[in-house]
Amino acid sequence: xxxxxxxQKNDTWRSLGLRLALFCLPIVIGWxxxxxxxxxxxxxxxxxxxxxxxxxxDLDTLVIGSSSAFLGIVPELLPGSAFNxxxxxxxxxxxxxxxxxxxxxxxxxxxxxxxxxxxxxxSTRNPHWEDWRQYCFEQEWSIPPEQVKDRIDCRMWxxxxxxxxxxxxxxxxxxxxxxxxxxxxxxxxxxxASIDDRGGWHSPxxxxxxxxVASATNRLAHHHRGMKADYKMDNIARFDHLLSTLRERKIExxxxxxxxxQTYRDGMKPECWQETQQIVSQRTNxxxxxxxxxxxxxxxxxxxxxxxxxxxxRGAVRFTQMLSxxxxxxxPDSVATGQ
Amino acid sequence: MTHTEIHQKLxxxxxxxxxxxxxxISDSTTANDVPGWDSLTxxxxxxxxxxxxxxxxxxxxxxxxxxxxxxxxxxxxRLK
Amino acid sequence: MSFLSFNFAIxxxxxxxxxHLARPQWRPCLLLVLSCVFYLSWGLTHTLLLAAVTVGxxxxxxxxxxRPAEQSKRALMAxxxxxxxxxxxxxxxxxxxxxxFSTHTRRSGLDEAIFVIVPLGLSYYVFRMLGYxxxxxxxxxxxQRSFVSLALYGSFFPQIVSGPIQRAEDxxxxxxxxxxxxxxxxxxxxxxxxxxxxxxxxxxxxxxxLVASVHANPLGFSSLELLAGAYCYSFxxxxxxxxxxxxxxxxxxxxxxxxxxxxxxxxxxxNIQVFWRRWHMSLTxxxxxxxxxxxxxxxxxxxxxGLGLAIFINMVAVGLWxxxxxxxxxxxxxNGVFMTVSVLxxxxxxxxxxxxxxxARIRVFAGPLLTFHLVVFAQIFFRAExxxxxxxxxxxxxxxxxxxxxxxxxxxxxxxxxTKYTLMLSPVGLLAMEAINWxxxxxxxxDRFLSAPRPFRWGLYYxxxxxxxxxxxxxxxxxxxxx
Numbered sequence: 081x082x083x084x085x086x087x088q089k090n091d092t093w094r095s096l097g098l099r100l101a102l103f104c105l106p107i108v109i110g111w112x113x114x115x116x117x118x119x120x121x122x123x124x125x126x127x128x129x130x131x132x133x134x135x136x137x138d139l140d141t142l143v144i145g146s147s148s149a150f151l152g153i154v155p156e157l158l159p160g161s162a163f164n165x166x167x168x169x170x171x172x173x174x175x176x177x178x179x180x181x182x183x184x185x186x187x188x189x190x191x192x193x194x195x196x197x198x199x200x201x202x203s204t205r206n207p208h209w210e211d212w213r214q215y216c217f218e219q220e221w222s223i224p225p226e227q228v229k230d231r232i233d234c235r236m237w238x239x240x241x242x243x244x245x246x247x248x249x250x251x252x253x254x255x256x257x258x259x260x261x262x263x264x265x266x267x268x269x270x271x272x273a274s275i276d277d278r279g280g281w282h283s284p285x286x287x288x289x290x291x292x293v294a295s296a297t298n299r300l301a302h303h304h305r306g307m308k309a310d311y312k313m314d315n316i317a318r319f320d321h322l323l324s325t326l327r328e329r330k331i332e333x334x335x336x337x338x339x340x341x342q343t344y345r346d347g348m349k350p351e352c353w354q355e356t357q358q359i360v361s362q363r364t365n366x367x368x369x370x371x372x373x374x375x376x377x378x379x380x381x382x383x384x385x386x387x388x389x390x391x392x393x394r395g396a397v398r399f400t401q402m403l404s405x406x407x408x409x410x411x412p413d414s415v416a417t418g419q
Numbered sequence: 420m421t422h423t424e425i426h427q428k429l430x431x432x433x434x435x436x437x438x439x440x441x442x443x444i445s446d447s448t449t450a451n452d453v454p455g456w457d458s459l460t461x462x463x464x465x466x467x468x469x470x471x472x473x474x475x476x477x478x479x480x481x482x483x484x485x486x487x488x489x490x491x492x493x494x495x496x497r498l499k
Numbered sequence: 500m501s502f503l504s505f506n507f508a509i510x511x512x513x514x515x516x517x518x519h520l521a522r523p524q525w526r527p528c529l530l531l532v533l534s535c536v537f538y539l540s541w542g543l544t545h546t547l548l549l550a551a552v553t554v555g556x557x558x559x560x561x562x563x564x565x566r567p568a569e570q571s572k573r574a575l576m577a578x579x580x581x582x583x584x585x586x587x588x589x590x591x592x593x594x595x596x597x598x599x600f601s602t603h604t605r606r607s608g609l610d611e612a613i614f615v616i617v618p619l620g621l622s623y624y625v626f627r628m629l630g631y632x633x634x635x636x637x638x639x640x641x642x643q644r645s646f647v648s649l650a651l652y653g654s655f656f657p658q659i660v661s662g663p664i665q666r667a668e669d670x671x672x673x674x675x676x677x678x679x680x681x682x683x684x685x686x687x688x689x690x691x692x693x694x695x696x697x698x699x700x701x702x703x704x705x706x707x708x709l710v711a712s713v714h715a716n717p718l719g720f721s722s723l724e725l726l727a728g729a730y731c732y733s734f735x736x737x738x739x740x741x742x743x744x745x746x747x748x749x750x751x752x753x754x755x756x757x758x759x760x761x762x763x764x765x766x767x768x769x770n771i772q773v774f775w776r777r778w779h780m781s782l783t784x785x786x787x788x789x790x791x792x793x794x795x796x797x798x799x800x801x802x803x804x805g806l807g808l809a810i811f812i813n814m815v816a817v818g819l820w821x822x823x824x825x826x827x828x829x830x831x832x833x834n835g836v837f838m839t840v841s842v843l844x845x846x847x848x849x850x851x852x853x854x855x856x857x858x859a860r861i862r863v864f865a866g867p868l869l870t871f872h873l874v875v876f877a878q879i880f881f882r883a884e885x886x887x888x889x890x891x892x893x894x895x896x897x898x899x900x901x902x903x904x905x906x907x908x909x910x911x912x913x914x915x916x917x918t919k920y921t922l923m924l925s926p927v928g929l930l931a932m933e934a935i936n937w938x939x940x941x942x943x944x945x946d947r948f949l950s951a952p953r954p955f956r957w958g959l960y961y962x963x964x965x966x967x968x969x970x971x972x973x974x975x976x977x978x979x980x981x982x
Contacts, residue, residue: 092682093519107964229540234505241505245968311857438846457844458787459772459806462795466802478796482637 111240118239118248124167125220127275129255132163136185139163143280143387144178146170148338152192152391155279157400159407164280166195169210171203176318177223179325192320193403196371197389198340198348200358201315202307205230209306211342283393296343296388304327307352316359323363334407335371336358338399339380344388371408374399420498425472425491432467436460446488474498500540502660503696503746504974509599510537515753523678527820530677530754531647534656538619545618553646553653555582556628560642560649576636580629587625588735590617591823620659622820622982626785628653631667633789648674661743661762661979663781673756674816680755688752693963694935697970699977700970706731708916714882717892721909725895727922728915730880733875734929736978737766740779741936743977759784761956764937769866770845771837774815778874786813803843810842811835814901821982825886833877853898 122130126226132139141162143153149166158163165178175194180321183189205214214225215235219242223230235242259265290296326333340348357373364371374380379402384395391399420428426446434442437455450456456464462481468490469475474497484490500506521529538546559579559954563572634640643649652670676684688693713720713728720728735839744761750756759781768774775783791813798805811832818831852859876893883889912919948956 094681096685103960106961238505244972246970249969266755427931457776458791461808462799462806465796465849466799478793479637481792481796482639 092323114240114245114248114252115238117229117252118243121239121248121251123216123276125216128165128167128280129220131275131278131280132165132182135161135163136182138188139186140157140188140190141193142182142186142189142191143172143193143195144175145193146197146200146308146334148197148390149193149195149336151282151284151386152338152396152399153195153336153403154396154400156281156282157397158193158404162279164277166280167177167213169213171205172200172315172318173204173226174214174223176216176322176325177217178221179322181221181223182329183325183329189331191327191334192326193336196335196337196356196360198353198356199303199307201312201319201359202309202352203303204311204315212242216341221250265267281396283396284390286383286393288383288385288392289387291341291343291382291388292383293343293346296341296347299388300343300347304349312355317361320363323369330368333369335364335369336403337371337373337375338391339374339384339395340376340389341382341385341387345375349373372403374402377402420495422491422495425494425498426487428471429468429487429491429494432471433464436464436467444487446491447487449485468494469490472498500537501974502977502980509848510748510885511753515777518754519680525753526678527592527651527674528647531651531654534651534654534659536875537653537656538659541619542616545616548618549624549654550650552583552586552624552628555652556632556653557643557646557649560632561644563632563635564913572636576632579632583629583632587621588823590621593617609627619980620661622657623662623664624653626664626782626903627667630664630789634667635667640671643667643671655751655756657747657754657756658758661740661747661761661977661982663744663747664785665758665781666785669759670756671738676755676757678755680753684752684755684757688749691745691752692750693749693960693967695742695747695749696967697732697747697963698742698932700967700974702925702932703735703742704970705921705928706735706738706917706925709727710735710882712914713918714888714892715883715896717888721911722896722898723910724915725892729875729879729892729896731768731922731925733871733878734925736878736881737762738929738932739978762936763954764933766871766874766933767867768870769863771834771841771870772845774870774874775834775838780844783817786816786820790816807839807843810839826880826883826889829886829889830880833880837873837877879910 086157133141138161141155141158143149143155143158143162143164143166145153145166147166147168149164150168153164153166155164165182168219203209205211211230214230217223217232218225218236219239224236225233240248255265275281317345361373363369380395381396382393384391384398386392386395429480430442430444433444434440434454437453437460439453439455444453450461457482465476465481472494476493476497480493484493500510510533518526518533529568535546538549553781556579556950563575563579566572566575593713610657631640631649635642643652648671652665652667655665655670658665710728711727714732717725741762748758748760756784761778761780761782763777763780765774765778768777791809794812795805795809798809801808812835814835815831816830817834818827818829821827821830852862879892880886884893912922915922
């Protein structure tokens with residue numbers, strides 16, 4: 081009796097298994113199709129990568145950094161042929177790895193402009209620092225997440241899991257609509273930081289959002305939540321590794337701090353900023369590593385800022401022109417000792 | 420006291436506690452079978468039984484009660 | 500990993516595959532391994548804490564059973580219970596301290612002095628272990644000899660995030676089913692998970708923005724808007740919590756374990772004591788058996804006062820279980836008052852209505868309606884961000900107390916972060932959900948559904964899954980996972 085019960089049960093499990101497999105098949109196929117589609121939808125990271133790769137052979141200047149540089153440095157206004165590779169919420173770990181991977185692709189690279197801002201040495205990927213972005217680096221640049229436990233995640237390879245299925249379904253519907261209208265297959269970049277400029281710069285427009293104390297407090301609180309003294313040593317190690325990689329290729333390094341609005345500046349912790357200044361100034365010299373800090377430069381008025389710690393289009397143009405002039409003059413060190 | 424005597428006395432107590440003069444309980448009756456017998460009134464029954472029989476129960480005792488039969492046995496045990 | 504996220508779905512799929520392909524005698528162990536892996540993804544230290552608690556409870560229970568003397572049994576029980584309660588209290592009050600003094604720690608520098616995160620499922624597993632210990636002390640169940648079984652009971656991953664709080668006896672009785680789960684249970688489990696997800700995504704998450712906006716700034720809204728917010732929160736809370744309960748029970752069924760129900764059409768309860776027997780049933784029945792009964796027994800000499808006190812303390816415990824804040828305390832006190840009044844006057848009310856049959860007919864509708872409103876009122880405190888905020892909320896609803904600037908009857912949907920469409924459809928959605936909840940318990944309707952042609956049923960499932968994937972935001976946060 082027992083054995084026939086078991087075979088009966090096995091049959092039911094087998095039939096259940098088959099039914100389940102049959103049921104899941106369309107879902108799996110649909111998912112795979114959407115993933116295929118998603119790989120063709122451009123986003124900030126894929127666009128940057130494609131544009132960089134198309135220009136890499138002739139590049140002589142590269143801009144690396146986070147959102148400040150992403151919005152604030154206009155590659156066209158820099159001397160030579162430049163590309164802005166900065167992305168929002170980028171960390172030193174990613175920048176270090178990017179450099180190692182990209183240098184072989186850019187044989188003519190002469191200089192790298194590296195953004196140093198207030199959170200730079202005290203932040204790393206953590207939940208407050210938009211940790212989903214580490215998977216963008218994995219998918220576009222094959223730079224894996226720093227922590228091993230983050231590597232056991234389906235977002236390493238799945239675009240749908242990274243940006244939600246809805247995001248890609250909407251793009252698909254939009255593309256189909258456009259095709260029915262114009263017979264052309266055009267893909268929108270409606271993600272927030274769509275890249276306007278061939279050189280990788282995003283023009284934030286000339287608007288000025290809230291520059292008040294309240295807004296600065298919010299922004300600083302957001303930064304402070306992700307900043308920890310514990311991260312400093314690791315970040316310095318990465319920083320040094322990056323410098324040595326660049327130095328090996330005899331590439332000139334230009335550190336730069338972009339302007340911030342005074343409400344933000346007033347809320348910065350002086351000890352953190354001083355430590356940052358120290359770290360950078362210890363590594364500058366007259367020859368190939370220099371530092372331009374525009375933190376307290378008075379020429380940047382309210383109308384140059386998009387928000388408390390980012391420049392708008394007008395500000396970016398002005399900043400890049402000033403930076404280019406400084407680079408041309410080859411002024412040795414203009415390390416500001418401001419807060 | 421015999422089993423039947425306890426049962427009779429218990430029935431009259433239960434009729435009073437649950438406000439049902441026609442209530443009939445047997446050894447297998449549980450709280451689910453009697454309307455109004457829930458966690459809130461359970462202890463009222465215990466208190467009434469304690470007073471009527473002059474016994475005292477512990478929380479452990481109250482926990483082990485599954486049906487009326489077990490209550491009757493418990494009362495009998497306590498009376499000894 | 501988040502419960503639920505795509506990572507969790509993949510974890511579950513693999514886990515199920517391994518589980519069902521493995522030999523039956525390995526399955527409980529395998530399930531324990533799965534639960535460990537799940538819990539480890541939330542941190543090693545907290546996993547070690549859970550392991551230590553399990554070992555401690557295992558040893559205490561066996562020791563307690565081996566001692567014949569009542570004194571030593573009681574001493575061991577007291578030791579175990581005290582340790583568990585102190586553990587729970589320590590973590591819950593640490594977050595309270597942090598909340599009260601957080602402005603100070605943030606201003607004092609980058610390094611945060613202490614950052615204590617409450618371990619995942621602490622409230623749930625502490626209660627499970629407490630219940631087990633007390634059951635062994637009261638000799639309701641024998642002490643569990645198999646460490647794997649006890650560890651599995653404490654860490655069972657579908658139930659550790661948000662309950663339901665299953666009793667040890669119930670769980671241990673089902674251990675054999677883990678070894679040989681029924682295919683029928685598997686399918687029921689899948690349907691349950693789908694239904695739970697629908698509740699969460701289609702109802703709870705649609706209403707969340709409205710509730711969030713009114714509670715963030717109660718003074719900025721009119722009476723009508725605040726009223727809508729209060730009702731919507733009651734819908735949201737129910738949909739969210741019953742959704743995750745369905746998912747938890749469903750996942751348990753995939754492994755052969757049937758968890759206890761948490762809800763039984765609570766918003767149709769005729770009075771408040773029945774409500775609390777139909778809402779979050781696993782918690783309230785736990786508290787009834789392990790707090791209320793012992794308390795009531797020790798207070799029984801005080802008669803009606805004793806009853807009232809026991810009820811009141813019990814409800815305050817329900818409130819504080821959620822967290823040591825003023826709002827949860829207020830929630831507990833309110834419910835304590837409602838319950839005590841209702842229980843102590845039930846007899847009189849029944850006599851009153853017995854002699855007035857016309858009024859009794861109205862009572863059938865008025866009772867649940869009144870109870871529902873009492874619940875909505877108390878839930879304002881449950882949701883409010885602070886006691887002051889709750890009080891301004893209530894002041895805002897009552898006409899006349901509101902600042903004159905905002906007209907009482909204004910109803911501006913755009914301010915409420917919700918579309919008119921969603922707002923109008925949500926009570927419909929909720930009623931539909933309740934209808935399905937009710938129908939699932941009725942043999943007639945389940946038979947009718949199951950006899951419908953397979954393409955029809957599968958079509959429904961595909962539609963549901965597509966809708967869910969479309970609305971899914973990557974991971975879900977459940978209200979009851981924070982407790």
